[in-house]
Amino acid sequence: MTIPQVLTIAGSDSGGGAGIQADLKTFQMRGVFGTSVITAVTAQNTLGVFAIHPVPRAIIQAQLKAVAEDFTLSAVKIGMLGNAEIIDCVAEGLEQYSLPNIILDPVMVAKGGSPLLQRNAVTTLKKRLIPKAHVITPNIPEAEIITGIKIRNEQAVFDAAEILHELGAKTVIIKGGHLENSQSVRCKDWFFSPQNHFVLESPRIDTRHTHGTGCTFSACIAAETAKGKGIEQAVRIAKDYISSAIGHSLNIGHGHGPTNHWG
Numbered sequence: 001m002t003i004p005q006v007l008t009i010a011g012s013d014s015g016g017g018a019g020i021q022a023d024l025k026t027f028q029m030r031g032v033f034g035t036s037v038i039t040a041v042t043a044q045n046t047l048g049v050f051a052i053h054p055v056p057r058a059i060i061q062a063q064l065k066a067v068a069e070d071f072t073l074s075a076v077k078i079g080m081l082g083n084a085e086i087i088d089c090v091a092e093g094l095e096q097y098s099l100p101n102i103i104l105d106p107v108m109v110a111k112g113g114s115p116l117l118q119r120n121a122v123t124t125l126k127k128r129l130i131p132k133a134h135v136i137t138p139n140i141p142e143a144e145i146i147t148g149i150k151i152r153n154e155q156a157v158f159d160a161a162e163i164l165h166e167l168g169a170k171t172v173i174i175k176g177g178h179l180e181n182s183q184s185v186r187c188k189d190w191f192f193s194p195q196n197h198f199v200l201e202s203p204r205i206d207t208r209h210t211h212g213t214g215c216t217f218s219a220c221i222a223a224e225t226a227k228g229k230g231i232e233q234a235v236r237i238a239k240d241y242i243s244s245a246i247g248h249s250l251n252i253g254h255g256h257g258p259t260n261h262w263g
């Protein structure tokens with residue numbers, strides 16, 4: 001038997017809640033075969049990030065070569081990249097192996113506030129990777145940093161999406177979890193493709209156990225795309241998957257517990 005094969009290019013989270021570990025769990029649950037290129041090794045748990053070791057360029061290249069030359073990859077999810085050199089190396093690999101269906105989660109900061117992308121790497125991200133993204137999934141702070149727009153209302157979300165389109169991303173999903181105050185009872189994400197735009201809404205779930213939500217959401221979009229779903233349907237499935245995973249999130253560890261893939 002065969003099965004759709006997907007790749008995640010991201011950082012390792014020793015705590016198992018985010019990064020490569022969240023992506024592979026999501027791929028498994030969505031019925032696709034997950035492969036991985038690790039860009040950085042992080043020492044972290046539910047309380048925070050304690051150390052980051054960027055993987056050397058040659059090892060990232062070797063992982064990409066090994067995976068791309070053997071598997072038939074139908075989609076690629078990109079998460080934590082860490083610095084400009086790694087972004088450049090990954091962009092080169094995407095070109096060299098003509099990798100399809102790039103879902104780019106422009107990871108910048110961990111839940112506890114630790115930086116996961118050097119600030120001076122944002123220009124390289126805009127130049128080298130955003131133009132290759134079939135889908136980009138920033139949260140509000142990431143969209144603000146990339147576009148330079150302060151997002152305080154819905155019009156600013158539309159303006160930021162337009163800039164992300166101009167930078168070359170085909171479909172833009174701006175995750176609104178960071179926009180509304182904690183009184184809000186709904187959680188909104190905005191979807192913009194060249195054909196369509198709409199809002200995805202779900203009840204706001206009051207929990208601090210949300211480690212790995214961004215990773216899981218983008219990995220699910222990659223998995224569903226690899227299974228042949230259209231982008232709109234893939235995103236709707238990912239929204240349901242992540243809402244359920246947050247709704248049943250795990251109170252393990254002593255800080256921000258992880259989303260629950262059996263949710």
Ligand code: PLP
Nearest residue numbers: 011018019080110212213214215
């Ligand atoms: N990637 C790695 C390796 C991480 O450690 C984190 C957060 O700690 C993220 C991505 C982003 O996590 P989230 O999905 O919670 O935004």
